[in-house]
Amino acid sequence: xxxxxxxxxxxxxxxxxxxxxxxxxxxxxxxxxxxxxxxxxxxxxxxxxxxxxxxxxxxxxxxxxxxxxxxxxxxxxxxxxxxxxxxxxxxxxxxxxxxxxxxxxxxxxxxxxxxxxxxxxxxxxxxxxxxxxxxxxxxxxxxxxxxxxxxxxxxxxxxxxxxxxxxxxxxxxxxxxxxxxxxxxxxxxxxxxxxxxxxxxxxxxxxxxxxxxxxxxxxxxxxxxxxxxxxxxxxxxxxxxxxxxxxxxxxxxxxxxxxxxxxxxxxxxxxxxxxxxxxxxxxxxxxxxxxxxxxxxxxxxxxxxxxxxxxxxxxxxxxxxxxxxxxxxxxxxxxxxxxxxxxxxxxxxxxxxxxxxxxxx
Amino acid sequence: xxxxxxxxxxxxxxxxxxxxxxxxxxxxxxxxxxxxxxxxxxxxxxxxxxxxxxxxxxxxxxxxxxxxxxxxxxxxxxxxxxxxxxxxxxxxxxxxxxxxxxxxxxxxxxxxxxxxxxxxxxxxxxxxxxxxxxxxxxxxxxxxxxxxxxxxxxxxxxxxxxxxxxxxxxxxxxxxxxxxxxxxxxxxxxxxxxxxxxxxxxxxxxxxxxxxxxxxxxx
Numbered sequence: 001x002x003x004x005x006x007x008x009x010x011x012x013x014x015x016x017x018x019x020x021x022x023x024x025x026x027x028x029x030x031x032x033x034x035x036x037x038x039x040x041x042x043x044x045x046x047x048x049x050x051x052x053x054x055x056x057x058x059x060x061x062x063x064x065x066x067x068x069x070x071x072x073x074x075x076x077x078x079x080x081x082x083x084x085x086x087x088x089x090x091x092x093x094x095x096x097x098x099x100x101x102x103x104x105x106x107x108x109x110x111x112x113x114x115x116x117x118x119x120x121x122x123x124x125x126x127x128x129x130x131x132x133x134x135x136x137x138x139x140x141x142x143x144x145x146x147x148x149x150x151x152x153x154x155x156x157x158x159x160x161x162x163x164x165x166x167x168x169x170x171x172x173x174x175x176x177x178x179x180x181x182x183x184x185x186x187x188x189x190x191x192x193x194x195x196x197x198x199x200x201x202x203x204x205x206x207x208x209x210x211x212x213x214x215x216x217x218x219x220x221x222x223x224x225x226x227x228x229x230x231x232x233x234x235x236x237x238x239x240x241x242x243x244x245x246x247x248x249x250x251x252x253x254x255x256x257x258x259x260x261x262x263x264x265x266x267x268x269x270x271x272x273x274x275x276x277x278x279x280x281x282x283x284x285x286x287x288x289x290x291x292x293x294x295x296x297x298x299x300x301x302x303x304x305x306x307x308x309x310x311x312x313x314x315x316x317x318x319x320x321x322x323x324x325x326x327x328x329x330x331x332x333x334x335x336x337x338x339x340x341x342x343x344x345x346x347x348x349x350x351x352x353x354x355x356x357x358x359x360x361x
Numbered sequence: 362x363x364x365x366x367x368x369x370x371x372x373x374x375x376x377x378x379x380x381x382x383x384x385x386x387x388x389x390x391x392x393x394x395x396x397x398x399x400x401x402x403x404x405x406x407x408x409x410x411x412x413x414x415x416x417x418x419x420x421x422x423x424x425x426x427x428x429x430x431x432x433x434x435x436x437x438x439x440x441x442x443x444x445x446x447x448x449x450x451x452x453x454x455x456x457x458x459x460x461x462x463x464x465x466x467x468x469x470x471x472x473x474x475x476x477x478x479x480x481x482x483x484x485x486x487x488x489x490x491x492x493x494x495x496x497x498x499x500x501x502x503x504x505x506x507x508x509x510x511x512x513x514x515x516x517x518x519x520x521x522x523x524x525x526x527x528x529x530x531x532x533x534x535x536x537x538x539x540x541x542x543x544x545x546x547x548x549x550x551x552x553x554x555x556x557x558x559x560x561x562x563x564x565x566x567x568x569x570x571x572x573x574x575x576x577x578x579x580x
Contacts, residue, residue, distance in 0.1 A: 060433075060437075061439055064437040064438060100489075103489070104443055107446045107447045108446060110447050111447060113446060120439075121439055121442060121443055171449070171482070172447045173482065176486045176488075176489075180486075180488050213487075213488055216487060216492075217487040220483070220492055220495065223492070223495070224483065224495060234483065293491065293492045295492070296491055335435075338437045339434040342430065342433050342434040343434050346430035346433065347430075348427070348431065353434070356434055
């Protein structure tokens with residue numbers, strides 16, 4: 001392990017980690033109006049993005065955009081301080097947001113939304129800066145033209161390939177799944193590019209994140225009664241633990257509980273103890289609540305726990321664990337802020353808002 | 362069935378015929394009133410179902426809205442708005458058929474149908490959307506089912522009310538038009554017949570007196 005390569009990124013992460021909102025302060029934000037929330041966040045890292053929102057446009061929607069921009073700014077700063085291999089991984093994590101922006105643009109074009117209305121939904125990310133997003137939005141009349149405009153990007157060839165299926169079936173979801181598959185495959189590849197302990201931690205955390213997506217998709221399709229062949233189209237058999245055969249076995253299970261058991265058996269066979277912990281949490285939650293939304297919340301909490309477990313299992317410094325754990329904590333903080341903002345705006349009771357918040361234990 | 366007194370022949374045969382018609386009209390009124398009672402009971406049975414169905418519909422809509430807001434809280438309002446732009450629409454349809462209700466009248470039946478989800482696949486991206494959105498959608502479907510059931514009951518009530526007004530008109534016509542005319546015609550014939558009887562008895566008495574006088578003269 002070359003500890004020296006972390007000489008710049010570790011202090012940056014530690015500083016950024018100290019800037020995270022304390023769980024106690026986060027709980028106090030529950031029930032506050034959007035204006036109060038903005039005032040309370042004036043002393044945080046979100047000040048810069050929030051101050052750019054015109055006061056008459058202050059809403060949970062504009063705040064969400066501000067939080068996302070702040071997250072991406074933080075990611076870029078960490079990337080600038082990171083060694084080359086970790087920087088590549090972080091660029092892939094940022095690409096997830098870029099793919100999100102591409103999906104937003106494609107969805108807006110598919111629905112024939114006016115450009116100004118579209119602009120409220122688009123958050124420029126990665127290589128898609130504001131100018132580029134506006135160029136695509138203004139010059140594309142339909143999906144084909146938008147895909148053509150994106151053809152010189154990394155995901156362009158994959159998009160061009162899937163546009164044929166979209167034209168044949170008219171199912172927009174195939175385009176989205178192609179983009180998701182592209183970014184998660186790239187994420188897995190970038191984890192495999194790491195070396196030593198970083199590779200071990202990276203593969204464990206990112207593999208778990210990718211498979212969490214598969215678990216969610218699989219269980220929801222099962223709950224919705226979507227047939228096996230349809231479900232398989234939306235799964236991402238990328239990681240080493242849940243390959244196509246394991247996911248197929250889970251798909252053939254009679255119900256959600258047996259599907260979780262099947263995945264748990266696959267995790268045990270692969271000696272993936274972090275997977276087992278997550279799946280045990282899921283099984284406990286499902287048997288007690290029989291609710292898929294509760295299951296998703298538990299999954300999110302378990303992923304955060306798995307991230308933080310790496311810090312205890314290995315040394316918290318001089319490896320990728322702290323970076324991934326920080327990003328996970330930061331994302332959870334943004335998620336919690338959106339929960340508070342939208343919850344208050346939607347007239348949700350403070351008790352219910354608190355139920356949906358996620359904190360590190 | 363109406364009777365114009367001017368056209369009535371004041372005969373005993375006509376009187377008997379009118380009396381039979383009056384008895385029949387009274388019988389019809391009786392039957393119509395019983396039918397009206399049965400329709401009223403059916404109407405109240407339908408009306409009783411409405412508050413609970415309306416309550417179920419509004420509570421399903423309330424829950425769906427709350428869960429929808431929770432979905433927005435989890436993934437952000439922007440994402441949910443985005444997903445709504447390309448969500449595959451569900452093809453709902455209402456099949457209208459008929460069933461036999463009270464007194465054998467045909468009442469409408471509405472059945473909400475939708476395309477099987479297994480053939481459609483997921484409606485929106487599984488990665489970007491939370492399960493709460495599915496829950497909210499299924500509650501909206503439940504609210505729709507309740508709304509269709511509610512409209513079926515309201516349509517049935519309209520049918521029953523239509524029939525009730527027809528029956529009421531029939532009862533009123535017999536009770537307040539035909540029966541009074543029949544009673545008047547019967548009374549008229551009875552009066553005529555009584556008058557004829559009186560004239561006949563006077564004529565008989567006069568004839569008897571004349572016969573007696575002729576007998577006295579002869580002796």
